[in-house]
Amino acid sequence: MSTVRVAGVGAALGSWRLDPREVRAAWGPASGTLEGGPADRTLAVAGADEDTLTLAARAADRALAATGIEPGDIDVLCWGTTRPPFAEGPSHAVLAAALGCSGRTGGLLCTGSAHAGMEAFLAGVDAVTAGSARWALVVASDAIVPGAGTALEARCGAGAAALVLGPRGPAGVGVRVTRSAPFLEQWRGDGEAATRDVYDPRLVRDVAVLPALADVAEHLRALEPTAWSLPDPDGRTAGALARRLRIDVPERAGTEHLVGDAGAAAPWLGALPALDAAGRVAVVGHGGGRTSGVLLSSEGPVPGAGPLGPLAAAGRPVRYPAVLRARHQLVPNAEPVPMGVPPGSAMHLRGAHEMLGLLGARCGDCGTIATPPSVHPTCPACGGTKLETVPLCRTGEVHTFVVNQTMPPPFEAPLPLLVVDLDDGARLMVQGTGDGGEVTVGARVELVLRRYALERGVPVYGYKATVVGA
C-alpha cells in the first residue's frame, strides 16, 4: 500500500452566466422553479459549444499544467460525469485523446448520477494505492440538461474539477466512507432527453438525503476537519446539515452561489478553495442514493487550487432563451443542414487524432507547419515530403477575422471565424468562442476544445480560439 497524494488540481466552469430569476419568471410561481435555490445565485451554464467533455478537458488541462505532469505520463484517467456525451460510445477515449494521453492510458468512466465524481476519485485512489498507476488523473464534470420548468433547472450549473493523484504532492488522501440507500431523487429514464426532478424536494431532503449526508459527515467530523465541502444544491442542505452536526460551516463555504449545482463536479469544486492552504478538508459528495466522504490533509497550497471567483467572473451573461437553444430544448422549425462529411465516415476516422489532439504536419525542409496533416501529403510551402506530425502550440495572435451572421440551422449567429498565427509559426483557421465582439487583429488568443457540432447525435469536437483576458 502506497500513500496517495494530490499533486495538483484544476477547474473549469460553463462560460455562460444565467440569472435563475429569468427561469422563474418564464415559468411562473406555480412551477417548481421557485424551489430552485437562493435568489442571489448566478448559474454557470454550458455555452452552445460546450458540454461535459469540453469542461472536463479544460479542467484537466489546467490540473496537468499546474502540476507539471505530462499527459503521456498519466496511467489511468478516471472520469465521473452524470451524463457523458455519448449514452453509449467513445466518451472516455475521446477525452483521453483530447488530453494528449497515450493510447495505453487505462481508467474508467463513472456515470449515472452526481455521485460519479466521488466514484471516479475513489477509483483513482485505488489505482495508485494498488500500484497499477503511478499517476492518475481524476476528472469530475457535469453539464446536464435539466427538465424545463423544474426546480433543477433553476439551480443547475455546469463545471468540472480535476485532480492529479500520484506518489507526491502537498495533500494526502485519508479516510473515506460511503453509504448507499435506494431512494429516488433526480433521474432520467432510458431514451429521455432531460433530467427529471423529484416531485417533493423537502420530503427527499429531510427524510433521505440529510440522514445519509449526516451519517457520512459524522465520520469525518471525528477527524476535526478545518474546512468542509458539503453538497448544497438548493441553498438549504448544507446549512441544515451543519446545524444537525453542530459544525461551524461559514455561509457560502461552498461554491454553489458561483456555479449552481454542478452535479458530479460539485464536491471537488467545493474543495478547491480550501486546498489553497494547509489544513484538513472534508469532501462530501452525493447522488443517486449514494453518499461518499473523504478527508484530504494538505501541508500547503495544492498547485492549481484557489477561489472560483475569477473563473466565474470571466463568464458571459446570457439570456434564458439562448440557454434553451444550447440545450436543444428550443428548436427552430427548420430542417438543419446536414454535415457534408458525416461523423461515421472515413474522414472522421482518419482525422480523429489530429482534430482532438490539434496536430500539424511540420516540414523537415522548410519548417512550415500545415494543418491538418491528413490532407497534406506534401508541404504546401515548398513541396517537401519529409513531414513530421507535431502537436500545435495552443496560443497565438489573430491575423484576420470575420463574424459570420448568415448561416442556416443548426448554425447560430454570430459566429466568429479567425485566422490565427500560433506561436510556433503555424497558421490556422478556426472558429472563435463567444460573439466575436472582443476579437481584434493582433489580439492574443488561446485554443480550447469545444463542440463544433452535434451531428446525428454525435458530438464533433475541435479547437476554437478564445481571446485571452476577454
Next chain:
Amino acid sequence: MGWSKVAVVGAGLIRFGELFEQSYEHMARGAFEAALGSVDHGFDPSVIDAAFVATQRGTLWGQEGIGGNTVPSAIGLAGIACTRVENACPSGSDAFRVGAMAVASGVHEAVLVIGVEKMRDKSTEEGLLSRAASGHPVYNRGETAPVLFAPFATRHMHEFGTTREMLAAVAVKNHRHGALDPYAHFRNEVTVEQVLASPVVCAPLHLLDCCPQTDGAAAVLLVPATAAADYTDRPVYVAGFGVATDHPSLAEKSTFVGLTATVEAARRAYAMAGLEPGDVDVAEVHDCFTITEILDIEDLGFVEKGKGGAATLEGVTALDGRIPINPSGGLLAKGHPIGATGVAQIAECFWQLREEAGERQVRIRNGVALQHNVGGRGSGVSVVNLLTRDPGTGGGR
C-alpha cells in the same frame, strides 16, 4: 507561341435575375439564340462542332449529374462534342479559355462556349448557405462564401486604412453601371449610406457589399481568325489568357491583402498577349464582394497595392475614369450566375470593344479589354482573359 489567332464573332445573354419561370434548359437556349442573333452576317448553328459548358454547381437545383450532354440536346445541337468545365467561380472564363484553345489548336472550326447556372431554385438555406456544413467538419465549418473574402477586408482595412465607405463606393459605382445595363439583375442605384446601413452578412461585409444570387445564361461563338470575316466585319480577338491556382485553405494563405491566384493568372495572361496593365481600356473583374474588386484592381496592376479603396472613391474605376471597371454592373449589380458569369463578362468586353454598349460605353483607346474571375475554396483559382480589337495586338498568329 504556336497558336492560331481566335476570333469572337458573336455573344449574347439573357437578362439575369430570379428566373423562377425558366428551366436550366430554357435559359441555355435563350442565351444560345441571343449569341446566334448577334452575329452580323448570320451564323448557321450546324457548323458548330464543339461546345464547352460552364455550370459550377448543379446541386444548387438538385442536379448532381450535369455533364457534357445536358446542354446540346436542350439547345438543338444534340450529338455534338461537348464538355462541361467546372473550375469554381472562374468556370465560365475557363470554359472560354478551353474553347479558345480548341480553336487555336486547329482541332475545331466553330466553338460554342456557354455558361448556365440556376442559383435560386432551392432555398438559400439548402442552396448556397448549406456550404457552411460542407468540407472539413472542423476547419471549414461555418465557411459560407463571404467567409472566403471578408478576412481580406478586415486585413486590408487594418494594413492600409481602407474604410467601409471605400468598400461601399464599389457597390455604389457598380449599381450605377448596372442601372444602365439591360441585362442586369439589379437596375437600381444605391447610396453609400444605404450600403453602410444594410444588414451585416459577415462582418465587416454588409448585404450591399455582396453580390446577389442570380439565375442566368450567356454564350459566345468562337472561330479561327482567318474565318472571322465570314461572320462579321468587327470581330474581337483572343489576345492571351492565364490561369493560376493557390492553396485551397485560408490557413495556407501567405497574404490577406491580395489574391495570389489573380496576380499570377494576370502575369501569365499579360505575358502571353505581350500587353501591360496600362494597355487595358476596360475590365470586367470579379466583384463577388466589394472587397474583391478592390483586391482585383490592385492585383491586376491597375492601381498600387493598398490604394484600391481610395482609387474607387476618387472615381478612377468609373465609366469615365482612368480605368473603367465593370461597366456591366459587375457581379454586384448584374448578378453572379456562377457558370454564366465569366461568359457574360466576355460578352460585355465584346460589346465594349465594338463600341456598342450604349449608355455605359467607355472610351476605347488601345482596343484592349480584360476579363477576370477568381474563386473556389480559399479563392484558390483565377482566370484572366485578354481581348483585343486589333488582330495585330496580342498573341497568336
